Amino acid sequence: MAHIIDGKAISQQIKDELKEEAARLKEAGKTACLAVIQVGKDPASSVYVNNKKKACAYIGIESLSYELEETVSEEELLSLIRDLNGNPAVNGILVQLPLPAHIDEFKVIQTISPEKDVDGFHEKNVGALNTGGKGFVSCTPAGIIQLLKRSGISTAGKHCVVIGRSNIVGKPAAALMLRENATVTICHSRTQNLKEMTRQADILIVAMGRPKAIDADYVKDGAVVIDVGIHRMENGKLCGDVDYASVEPKASYITPVPGGVGPMTIAMLMENCMSAIR
Numbered sequence: 001m002a003h004i005i006d007g008k009a010i011s012q013q014i015k016d017e018l019k020e021e022a023a024r025l026k027e028a029g030k031t032a033c034l035a036v037i038q039v040g041k042d043p044a045s046s047v048y049v050n051n052k053k054k055a056c057a058y059i060g061i062e063s064l065s066y067e068l069e070e071t072v073s074e075e076e077l078l079s080l081i082r083d084l085n086g087n088p089a090v091n092g093i094l095v096q097l098p099l100p101a102h103i104d105e106f107k108v109i110q111t112i113s114p115e116k117d118v119d120g121f122h123e124k125n126v127g128a129l130n131t132g133g134k135g136f137v138s139c140t141p142a143g144i145i146q147l148l149k150r151s152g153i154s155t156a157g158k159h160c161v162v163i164g165r166s167n168i169v170g171k172p173a174a175a176l177m178l179r180e181n182a183t184v185t186i187c188h189s190r191t192q193n194l195k196e197m198t199r200q201a202d203i204l205i206v207a208m209g210r211p212k213a214i215d216a217d218y219v220k221d222g223a224v225v226i227d228v229g230i231h232r233m234e235n236g237k238l239c240g241d242v243d244y245a246s247v248e249p250k251a252s253y254i255t256p257v258p259g260g261v262g263p264m265t266i267a268m269l270m271e272n273c274m275s276a277i278r
């Protein structure tokens, strides 16, 4: 039976620590301010944006909301970002993704000042992560590291296998695990003999976007299994990329879905906002 890593409790602990820090900084006259930009009214994006604003309110971070029409031009969006870059009262800028097809997501991300890029997606922050410099780190992978650390799981010298190489999860998760002195293997859709790779993992991070794709056959006895995936099943319930029922008895630690990695993403976004004013 695996120890279940409680992402809800750990994220709450982080938010409470940040709340205390925000109160202390407020007394010193400093308040963090996050600008959240949403383009269009995609219901899933609205839920994410609302949750981010709620977390800001809980901690004591100011949030500014910009709701733009689906038809807004790329230039109008870039111009808003440039204004916010130049606004000294704003510490963090977040553009909720995905954006409508007529807007170049890459250009938008690169227009955000790296010093205010609390999502950690700007090339300068990605570069800093990979060269050991200071910068914002993508929130979901940063949350994974916190889950491991706060569960007392050591990483140095461990073999970590990451399934997935996306810019927002797989690659930064691998870079962070390397920074934590793990030996890292990255797998993707062209990897041959995936099972052979994953069975060598002491720590298996799964971010492949395939519901329940990883069952017990892919997992070494006693491995730590971190499931990043999140999917809504036909019965309305959520599941991850890991087949929890089959893997849980074999793992030493496992993150559930929901309640594992998911809640950590917002907690780490809040951490990035606070670090912008430290």
Ligand code: NAP
Binding pocket: 140, 163, 164, 165, 166, 167, 168, 169, 170, 187, 188, 189, 190, 191, 194, 207, 208, 209, 210, 228, 229, 230, 231, 241, 261, 262, 263, 265
């Ligand atoms: P993504 O951009 O679709 O990337 C998926 C990665 O998995 C790709 O690198 C892909 O390889 C690889 N892959 C797909 N099928 C594979 C297979 N059969 N064997 C090996 N590798 C395979 O997804 P993402 O944005 O990284 O997200 C991954 C999952 O995490 C999704 O379920 C997403 O909803 C979830 N997510 C959760 C949070 C959270 O807060 N909990 C945050 C972000 C994402 P190629 O590169 O070769 O195509």
